[in-house]
Amino acid sequence: MAKTVLITGCSTGFGKLAAQKFSGEGWNVIATLRSPEKAPDLGELPNTLVAKLDVTDPGSIKGAVGEGLGKFGSIDCLINNAGYGGRAFFEQASVASIDAMYGTNVFGVMNLMREVLPHMRKQKSGSVINVTSMAGMIGVPGNSVYSSTKWALEGLTEALYLEYKSLGIRMHTVAPGAYVTTSFGDNTDDFLDTGDDQIREASKKMRENFERIINQGDPQDPSEVSDLMFKLATEGGPVHNPVGADAQMLSGLINGAADREEFVRAAEQMLTPQE
Ligand SMILES: NC(=O)c1ccc[n+]([C@@H]2O[C@H](COP(=O)([O-])OP(=O)(O)OC[C@H]3O[C@@H](n4cnc5c(N)ncnc54)[C@H](OP(=O)(O)O)[C@@H]3O)[C@@H](O)[C@H]2O)c1
Numbered sequence: 645m646a647k648t649v650l651i652t653g654c655s656t657g658f659g660k661l662a663a664q665k666f667s668g669e670g671w672n673v674i675a676t677l678r679s680p681e682k683a684p685d686l687g688e689l690p691n692t693l694v695a696k697l698d699v700t701d702p703g704s705i706k707g708a709v710g711e712g713l714g715k716f717g718s719i720d721c722l723i724n725n726a727g728y729g730g731r732a733f734f735e736q737a738s739v740a741s742i743d744a745m746y747g748t749n750v751f752g753v754m755n756l757m758r759e760v761l762p763h764m765r766k767q768k769s770g771s772v773i774n775v776t777s778m779a780g781m782i783g784v785p786g787n788s789v790y791s792s793t794k795w796a797l798e799g800l801t802e803a804l805y806l807e808y809k810s811l812g813i814r815m816h817t818v819a820p821g822a823y824v825t826t827s828f829g830d831n832t833d834d835f836l837d838t839g840d841d842q843i844r845e846a847s848k849k850m851r852e853n854f855e856r857i858i859n860q861g862d863p864q865d866p867s868e869v870s871d872l873m874f875k876l877a878t879e880g881g882p883v884h885n886p887v888g889a890d891a892q893m894l895s896g897l898i899n900g901a902a903d904r905e906e907f908v909r910a911a912e913q914m915l916t917p918q919e
Pocket of ligand 1 (some may be wrong): 652653654655656657658659677678679682697698699700725726727728729748752775776777778819820821822823824825
């Protein structure tokens with residue numbers, strides 16, 4: 645019998661690519677998104693149910709999970725992909741924007757798992773893939789709040805791997821490096837123009853340095869991320885999964901350093917503007 649995946653944030657980017665990949669490989673797909681009118685082509689994919697789901701709205705999660713189970717009978721893999729970034733020095737980000745980012749990137753993931761895990765427990769099998777980021781492996785200056793949401797997911801997923809293993813459920817993170825997805829830029833909360841002169845100036849310098857590093861090299865192919873999701877769902881693999889040449893290089897630097905402090909000193913040279 646075909647297996648079923650539920651994916652959040654399928655309007656664009658990795659979520660849409662994942663829906664296409666799993667459907668193409670013969671899986672049933674519950675492709676969820678906040679605004680189904682944004683991606684009418686999803687409904688044309690074979691074995692795909694398009695369902696409206698906002699990860700911050702428990703009612704919509706219950707509705708989409710119920711619809712998916714009603715149609716396909718099981719959920720074998722949950723991909724928590726929905727999320728967004730934000731550029732700011734910490735003091736530039738408003739309290740409301742921080743709450744909102746945690747609401748989506750962290751509590752949204754918990755909301756989905758709370759709804760889906762009981763079904764996986766009943767069937768004694770399943771896997772959860774939480775999309776984190778290279779920013780969940782290193783504290784990224786000028787992106788501290790986003791970085792902290794992805795670190796939270798890395799820790800949460802590692803703990804859940806240990807909690808749920810004996811119940812037959814696998815847990816993974818996928819930590820992409822920098823990919824030009826269709827609309828990652830549009831889903832970014834920017835606060836670079838707020839705050840006093842000192843903060844704005846420091847923030848601008850930090851950002852310019854960061855963009856210079858990020859824009860080095862050729863663009864990476866975002867289907868690397870959806871291919872890895874599929875591999876983890878079908879074959880399993882490690883808990884933490886950096887993806888992309890940049891994320892893998894970073895992982896190598898972290899693992900190659902004598903300790904975290906040595907790594908932080910190397911990161912300081914690279915990520916902070918040198919006078
Ligand atoms: N691209 C990169 O370089 C990169 C690197 C590391 C990690 N990531 C992570 O990868 C994931 C996917 O990002 P992407 O690059 O594919 O960007 P994207 O194209 O902007 O996709 C983000 C998706 O999240 C959805 N979303 C945002 N808030 C939501 C909510 N409250 N409920 C449901 N869906 C919501 C968006 O829906 P709407 O269309 O409705 O806004 C969109 O479908 C994110 O978690 C991001 O942090 C991306």
